[in-house]
Amino acid sequence: MSESKRTPLLQARNLRLGHRTGRSREFVVAIDSIDLTIDTGEFISVVGPSGCGKTTFLEAVAGLVPVASGDLLVNGTPIKGPARNRAIVFQSASLFPWRTVEQNVWFGLEVQGRLNDETRQRTQQILHTVGLEKYMKARPDELSGGMRQRVNLARALAVSPDVLLFDEPFGALDAMTRESLQDELLRIWQSDPDGPKTTAIFITHDVTESVLLSDRVIVLSRNPGRIVADIAITAPRPRISSQWRLDPKFTEYCSEILHALHPEQKAAGRSMTAATESSV
Numbered sequence: 001m002s003e004s005k006r007t008p009l010l011q012a013r014n015l016r017l018g019h020r021t022g023r024s025r026e027f028v029v030a031i032d033s034i035d036l037t038i039d040t041g042e043f044i045s046v047v048g049p050s051g052c053g054k055t056t057f058l059e060a061v062a063g064l065v066p067v068a069s070g071d072l073l074v075n076g077t078p079i080k081g082p083a084r085n086r087a088i089v090f091q092s093a094s095l096f097p098w099r100t101v102e103q104n105v106w107f108g109l110e111v112q113g114r115l116n117d118e119t120r121q122r123t124q125q126i127l128h129t130v131g132l133e134k135y136m137k138a139r140p141d142e143l144s145g146g147m148r149q150r151v152n153l154a155r156a157l158a159v160s161p162d163v164l165l166f167d168e169p170f171g172a173l174d175a176m177t178r179e180s181l182q183d184e185l186l187r188i189w190q191s192d193p194d195g196p197k198t199t200a201i202f203i204t205h206d207v208t209e210s211v212l213l214s215d216r217v218i219v220l221s222r223n224p225g226r227i228v229a230d231i232a233i234t235a236p237r238p239r240i241s242s243q244w245r246l247d248p249k250f251t252e253y254c255s256e257i258l259h260a261l262h263p264e265q266k267a268a269g270r271s272m273t274a275a276t277e278s279s280v
């Protein structure tokens with residue numbers, strides 16, 4: 001099949017999403033008229049002002065929020081609800097306190113009836129990849145916040161989803177832990193020599209995080225969210241985090257995204273540096 005005819009992994013066409021609220025069940029629009037195509041293996045970040053509908057979009061892809069109008073397709077099929085080919089990593093690691101690290105990572109596999117010798121072995125490899133091989137038998141209360149979030153990531157990876165959905169997974173961590181987890185996610189993402197088989201949609205407020213990790217950064221406008229920029233981050237992979245963060249192109253991409261987020265500041269001719277204003 002030719003490149004142009006291949007079905008995209010995810011397709012949003014004139015997509016509108018929202019929530020019914022209050023007694024009147026009034027419909028509040030969160031996302032309006034979005035057209036977006038994501039290919040297999042792409043790492044996409046979505047940034048935008050608070051309340052612009054980033055989480056609503058992610059939840060719609062997860063099948064947790066219904067489509068109000070337009071289309072939202074995975075592998076050419078409309079999303080009707082949650083499915084095992086899509087896994088979410090939330091901001092806070094919701095681990096079962098009575099289970100060990102390993103048992104927590106098994107959870108999704110158990111629910112899907114797929115826990116067996118082979119998937120147990122894969123779980124061990126994943127825990128090794130996220131640097132938790134020595135903590136397999138530990139309970140969550142013996143772990144730091146960063147380690148718990150690694151377990152959360154391992155749990156999502158263990159079910160081998162087609163799409164990994166990240167809702168600000170490092171947002172609640174201190175700056176140093178966040179940076180080390182960003183570096184690790186970058187390394188994990190690039191560890192397969194044949195390229196990633198999983199596609200990522202990553203919600204973040206941190207512009208530098210989006211440039212570090214992504215192939216493309218989607219910028220949404222203030223509520224209701226519409227796409228105001230779709231910026232390809234063309235830095236080759238594998239990226240070495242310490243080098244890429246210091247590359248002048250890195251700062252240029254951060255500025256481009258910040259300008260798309262705050263067009264009024266560009267119009268006013270204000271200077272905007274990635275170092276001082278990297279958060280949305």
Ligand SMILES: Nc1ncnc2c1ncn2[C@@H]1O[C@H](COP(=O)(O)OP(=O)(O)OP(=O)(O)O)[C@@H](O)[C@H]1O
Pocket residue numbers: 019020021028029030048049050051052053054055056057223
């Ligand atoms: N469960 C809900 N019920 C009603 N309205 C909701 C619900 N969840 C979100 N909204 C509304 O939908 C809009 C988009 O919210 P959403 O959480 O998707 O934005 P966001 O971009 O992820 O925000 P943030 O960056 O602050 O997390 C907001 O107006 C919000 O108030």
